Amino acid sequence: MKTVYTTFQEAVSEIKDYSTIMVGGFGLVGIPENLILALVESKVKHLTVISNNCGVDDWGLGLLLKNNQIDKMIGSYVGENKEFERQVLAGELEVELTPQGTLAEKIRAGGSGIPAFYTPAGVGTPLAEGQEVRSFDGKDYLLQRGLQADFSLVRAARGDRHGNLVYNKTARNFNPMMAAAGKVTIAEVEELVEPGELDADAIHTPGIYVQGLIEGKQEKRIERLTLASNN
Template structure:
């Protein structure tokens, strides 16, 4: 049995100023909406946030950005966030942009206990500046260090009381690897069932990676709605 929270503010209360957090999602797909809102309400600041991107101006991690709660952002995509652009250009926000595949592997490695790895992505670009370069079979690779976090916040479609998680289609994205890489992982889930009700072959994140659960409804906003003219 994993701890089950009934209040989102309670679920994030251990996050302190200066913490490093990972947040699942890609754009607005698969983000833990209610946990992000609770972080905004908490007023916690000077956060280092590791996530694929920083939401949009008025939703997702963009809310924490707008509220000046993020000190450093580690991600792969700036997206359509004007406040993100403004804070970067004004020097208010430190940003570490990483190729998306490299970011995914840095997080996966962190969850697997692998301290670093070599990758060809970024060789010969500013991404490789100050990092070790090594040649394997005549090709150059850059050394990238793994990423972990004090807290990971993810969203799943379903969980059981043992913390086993199932994600829905593309909402899986970065969530499984982020769930594994946090010292404390809290999962916001749409449906909570009894242990044993999820087919073991369908489990995406084993409960060993999850320290807390909370059930909630999500708005599931669409980042950009495009319609065809009739």
């Protein structure tokens, strides 16, 4: 059986200053909302955060950013956060932008124990400056290092006490690969069930990758609401 935490504060209590953390989700979909809120309350600082994006100004990772708890952000898309822009332009935040597919593969590689790989994405752009480029079959490829983290915080729809996880639809974005790439993975689940209740063929993340779980209700905010016209 895995550790099942009773409070979100307890779940993140081992995350200390200068930790590197991966946070699942795409926009506001599939983010571990309550674990992020607990990190904000903990006031842990100097974090390096690996995530597709940095939330919005008033929700998700944007709350950590607003609280000046993040020193470095490794991600792919940052266009929904005004505070992110302000901190970058003011020199308060270090940013490492990576093409989205490359970011996903860097995380997958890290979780698979692959230290580096070559990709054509980024060749001939500023991303390749100072990086190793090799030619294979007449085409140039850029060397990219795999990514790992001290902690991975993920969100799943269901999980059992063995740590097996099932994600709901598009919440199955960065969460599965991040679960494998963290030295310690903590899963926030909407429903915690007993072993045997999950269909073995439907499990997305095997429990071997998960060290702790906590059950909680999410707000599931909409990042950008678009309404159809009455015309």
